[in-house]
Amino acid sequence: METAAAGVKTEIPTAENGAQKARHQEVGHKSLLQSDELYQYILKTSVYPREPASMKELREITTKHPWNLMTTSADEGMFLNMLVKLMNAKNTMEIGVYTGYSLLATALALPDDGKILAMDINRENYELGLPAIQKSGVAHKIDFREGPALPFLDELISDEGNHGSFDFIFVDADKDNYLNYHRLLIDLVKIGGVIAYDNTLWNGSVAAPADAPMRKYIRHYRDFVLELNEALAADHRIEICQLPVGDGVTLCRRIN
Ligand SMILES: C[S@@+](CC[C@H](N)C(=O)[O-])C[C@H]1O[C@@H](n2cnc3c(N)ncnc32)[C@H](O)[C@@H]1O
Structure with a gap:
């Protein structure tokens, strides 16, 4: 009523x-999400029927992988795809690829001459999803670099030509380095561009008491996520928007 x-x-x-x-x-x-049934309703009604075949294929490949918990959810993939289109983004970056679900969501949204600089310490997992990416005809937009992201970012930042050159950056990797990434990414993203940090609600643990029962890896990274959220809220170079999509996504729009 x-x-x-x-x-x-x-x-x-x-x-x-x-x-x-x-x-x-x-x-x-x-939040409107009051139950898992409601989440399943969203997936069944709005997400899966509109999911491109290549993303479905990649998602199904990933389901069979032992670390499948790491993948970006289908609704978040749909959100990233729409966001990149709304922004008319062309030059993008992704830190944390795994099997490539968010990478493919972004690649499909970019124009044919768009680019994604993608970094991950693990090439093997990227190669699991690569056939689906190749089939979709967007592999030419991806420049995959294997290795820890920080040294790559240091290299990028040493060339002034890269400053302010990225329209959109998606960060979904080692949570203990997010603030280190932010210190560099803020100079690499253009004014008006967006850095999206994933997992900023960290399984809901950010609002749980410190002594609440939680999985070991959740507890391990919780303080880093809390510190990041406070730092982003206090950073006047950006406007922020915390979204309860997936495990929490914080959009940071650079304003100066
Ligand atoms: C949550 S997964 C990424 C999920 C991915 N966005 C997707 O859509 O499936 C996190 C990834 O970060 C990578 N990673 C961890 N530490 C890293 C680092 N220092 N530099 C780059 N990648 C890293 C891991 O190998 C893993 O593939």
Whole structure:
């Protein structure tokens, strides 16, 4: 049941929508995602029917890989694809490729002469998804570099010609280095361009008490994610937007 007062819609808890929903409002939670069923609904209704065949193929290859938990989700892939198109991005970068789902989402969104500088310490996983990328006809846009991203970024930054040259940068790699990446990426992205940091809600652990039970790797990186979120919020060179897509994506638009 909904009432509209002064142009604001307020949902009134009823016996049908139950105590859980009432509590949801009590804590001021604005997310629409109240259940896994709702997430599955989004995937089935809006995401999978519009997912390009090559992305579906790559996603299915990745499902069979033991580290498949690392992949970008299909709804986040769809979001990145739309974002890159809306921005008319041409020169892009990705840090953290794994089997290439977000890479393919970006490559498909770029114009034919668009570029992605893609970095990962592991080429083997990239090569698992590469046949699907090649089949989709966008492999020529990708410049894959194997190795840790920081030395590549140092090299890029040493050439002034690269400063302010990237339209869009997606960071989805070692969380303990995000702030180190940010210090360099801020000079490489153009004014008006966007750096998107993935996993900024880190499995919800950012809002959990420090002594709450959590997986070892979640606990290990939690403090780095908390530190990053605070640093981004305090950084006046950027405007930010925290999105509850996937594991949390923070968009940072460079303003000066
Ligand atoms: C979460 S996965 C990336 C997922 C990917 N965006 C996708 O759509 O499937 C993180 C990746 O970061 C890579 N990585 C970890 N440390 C790195 C580093 N120092 N430099 C570059 N890549 C790194 C890992 O090898 C792994 O493939």
